[in-house]
Amino acid sequence: MPASLPLNEAEWLTRKRRIDPRLDAAKWTFAPRSDNAPPNPCRTEEQPTANGPADYALWLDGHVVAIVEAKRVSRDTRNVLSQAERYALGLPHGPYHFANDVRAPFLYATNGEEIWFRDARHPKNRVQLIAQFHTPDALREMLDRDVDAACERLAQLPHDHPWLRPYQRDASVAIEQAIADRRRRMLLAMATGTGKTFTIVYQIHRLLKAGIDRMARPVMLERCSAAFATESTTAPAR
Template sequence: MKPEEEARQKIDRMLEASGWAVQDLRQLNLGASRGVAVREFPLKSGAADYLLFVDRQAAGVVEAKPIGTTLSGVAEQTGDYMAGVPDNIPRVTEPLPFGYESSGTETFFRDLRDPDPRSRRVFSFHRPETLNEWLAHPQTLRGGLRAMSPLSRKGLRDCQVEAVQNLEESLAQERPRALIQMAAGSGKTYAAVSSVYRLIRFANARRVLFLVDRSNLGRQTRREFQQYVTPDDGRKFTELYNMQHLTSNTLDPVSRVCITTVQRLYSMLKGEPEFEPELEEQSLFGMPQAGFPPAEISYNPAIPIETFDFI
């Protein structure tokens, strides 16, 4: 089997696991599913490896490459396909907003509606329902991060103000990974809760995952959210938004904040129905790691990659 054929087989499985019906052009049936991925679809600039349809309208492109290809250099080709949909094909916008490059082991994604669109690595493909939901909103999450309301200093120490402002600046500049380092007792959790509130309130984050390494920190974090009084509204956080502290392996679909341990999240991603609470009492950081390989995770359709906007 050629490397590109192997990549396409993996991509087929990834798309199907994410809720897409994968079809050949000669078997085209856009009514088969809400999301349909059509192989080798002819466009103005050539044949796209996959053309993605959501509710019978073209919405995105997947460019398949052999394993080992440097995907960051493929974005221009994907962009040509996104702008090359034939005039007789219904589409959500011109050019198409969503572009993927994938080798089956590595996948990049770009949303042209972002302020400065660029490809970023994702674990798998988004569900068609998610793309449809994004299309219903005029502003993307990254666009919202650039339109955040000024931070109120009410109830915040200087170090907390600096932490929240710098975090928001980093996110607005599309640097999604950030580390806040503060002294013990300086209010790290309160600063984190303040930041989460602002991401939900002003950037319209759908759900935030708050990870802890042991259960007593989870209980402490839950109390912080319950006691947090919003500076602009005056009501408590939990009066405005649902918050869930996981004690089972079931996510509340309406909660905007989910608090859980790394241990329980790993159990959920593996598809285990339940997890013993006693195993959450001890931090994994205090256990010997020598000789143990990194834990591996495969895609779980019950917890797709878009489940959380921030961690």
């Protein structure tokens, strides 16, 4: 922790000075808790759950989509995501129900300086350190993205390109398995002259075709498709 941060700052002060402004910046406007439907989108504080009150609940389309666990600025927060998960387990039944009975798709833990995040919809999703809270639009896009279905589509695409070499196919299979395993970092090492450029363009084409990254511009798929037009009888430059 930087020396300039106060060691004795109370949690409530951290929330008001550091966490609330970051939630405001991400367009999670504060709304008092009430029996009426909350405004969309918004955040509530001390949200009741069966396992105690959650520091913050983020609401989207009338439902809690995220739990935020807050700690004072001097605390390391990476290991307190489990507390956010405990509150997510205690939410009332709603449209979200994922691995281990978690009832909110997204979990955050923060001390106002660092923000840890986990997508709770799949047990293989890993904890990430992120720069800012996701906006409502970003979470809505994530909710619409079905990685499992995209990985299934990817696995069903044949490796039948006429210029594909066996070791390039093996590299592609390994990359796609790592994606299915929710690994966020991968290193592909290939010797000079073995077709690294071809392998990467081939892989990008497959990922776009399967819809792994739906945010990619359609022109990227068009260009990759043109590069892999099987009508051509000329092997690509590698």
